[in-house]
Amino acid sequence: MDEKLEITPQEKQEIILRGIPASAGIVMGHAHIFTKHIPRVEEKVILLDDAPKEIERLRHAVERSEKELSKILSYAEQKIGNSKAKIFEAEIMILNDVVLFEAIYNRIANELKNAEFVVHDEITKYQRLMLESSDEYMRERTHDVEDVKNRIIRNIQQEKLISRFAGRSIIVSQSLTPADTILFSRNEILAYVTDMGGVTSHAALLSRSLKIPAVVGLKEATKHVQEGDFMIVDGYGGTVVLNPSETTIKEYEVRNKRYIEFEKRLNDLRDLPAKTLDGQRVELSCNIEFAEEINFVDAQGSDGIGLYRAEGLLMGRDTFPTEDEQYREYNLIAEKCYPRKVIMRTFDIGGDKVVSQAGEEENPFLGWRGIRIGLDRPEIFVTQLRAMLRASVKKNVWVMFPMVANVKEVRKAKILVEHAKSSLRSQHIPFDEEMKIGVMIEVPSAAVMAGDIANEVGFLSIGTNDLIQYLLAVDRGNENVSELYQEFDPAVIRTIHHIIKEAHEHHIPVGMCGEMAGDPVATLLLLGLGIDELSVIPTVLPEIKKIIRSVRLKEAKRIAAQALKLSTEDEVKEFLKAHVKRVSPDIPMSETE
């Protein structure tokens, strides 16, 4: 029997699955399939005499559920901090809903139905109402309600939740709730792999906080993977290789070794400046979302923070933080970074975070976002500006605006900055009078008008992710066209060239904070085009620094000039790749092509 079941690894086909890299790291190991226990609920009639017993059973189940959730909450608080753990509070509140449970207890006693049926029926009614909502926040709450419902029913049925696994494993699941993610991390989890989810899903954010590599949004991972399958998870590239061949395993071992070696060589590289062989200094900084990330950024040898995304403050909450709450966070970041610089971006949110008069938008990417919300809701914007200004006392804070499309918006925003400043002045609250204001260039119209915008502000920062989407009219999230999202499209690099030239003609610095800034293939080009600052995710910083330190500016300029003449993305990419390999042969370039 055993012999028949045994399948040698060679018999299984190597399958490459592509998803979204959610948390960095490369690991190899065996899959543990986690199938969410969806309790079976049958409608049963109970005897009148048994009703009190049934109600007692439910009370116990609710108590147990609350104990479970409190444990998860406190574990989450220890592991990821109080503010991020807040997402578990809503579920505990539902367990304490007197009205809900009175209705449930009454129905058990009057209709003489079993507890799990009544719980399921009552709570599902509310879920249906929530699902009717077009609000993204509401739909997320539906998951919390689902989790509570299943938790109670599981406890009525006295099934234990299996959250402990022997050995080291890669968790493969359709989706993971925040509770699953936290709970499983008490085991030796090598990685998380899920069918659903995006980079901003709660599970993705939590795995980053927990430093567990993760690839999400794989769509059909659970269809292909079987329990115990050997697999490689690449949290840098967003790839999962199932039943890898010897060659593939070796390839990834080499890549992983390179990453690890890079990390080891950090100490040598960390304190060295990002300077070309002929002495041109480039500012190399990091993108962060939470204050806790700064320690890691320090370890990578960063020149500062080139993009602080204030949206992290809004995670897991449904109201805007007060000025003081914001100030505490901004000030913490400014102090931790001092004397290095922090570029703070005002809230880059869509209409889903602020209740819009317009209701749901058909095309949110072309809708009410970023500075547009800031200018329409000056009370939110000015509160944030005051908090950022207050954090600028040590003169190491710059502030920039997202989603700017024209000069008029810049002027309006500047007026609001003046408002914020004069209100602080009249209250004798100190701030940096010369705090630099800048604009993120990510809308094509702003790219075209870069010179006029540069005339108004102290710096520009190129946000490539959106700029490329808007410029090429490609939604990267849309599978039918995502192939057309091409960083090295000649239109993209010529636009970047134009922005840099215009900024320099107006004597202001220009940086880049999109993903392209952290792509080793782009480094020589960007250097040659004259970029002043590159802000990247912390994990790739050493690679980029290494490339900068391996070339002369003169040579980079020559490479850039040649690249600008090419007319297809393939030509540009091949050309640049060849040069990077020549200049810095040991760079682990992504194998996505």
Added chain:
Amino acid sequence: MIIKEIVIKNRAGLHTRPAAALVKMAAQFKADFYILKDDLEINGKSIIGVMTLAAEQGAPLKLRFDGEDEQAMSDAIVGLFERGFDEA
């Protein structure tokens, strides 16, 4: 019975935190308390019910109080709405 018409003032509408504050305050009174939005009526003492409303800023709501301490309750609850749930 007292019926009041109000409009949500705080920015994020009746999301988790304001919903919790509302339910907590309602629990301190004996009178029944119902919230009517469009054609949906929910018990104002139930967190899951209030969460279902997802009432956004500017949304008109009808509040219904019924019971011996209805006046005190109505004053307290309407006050909470008017202060925007004490959020900045």
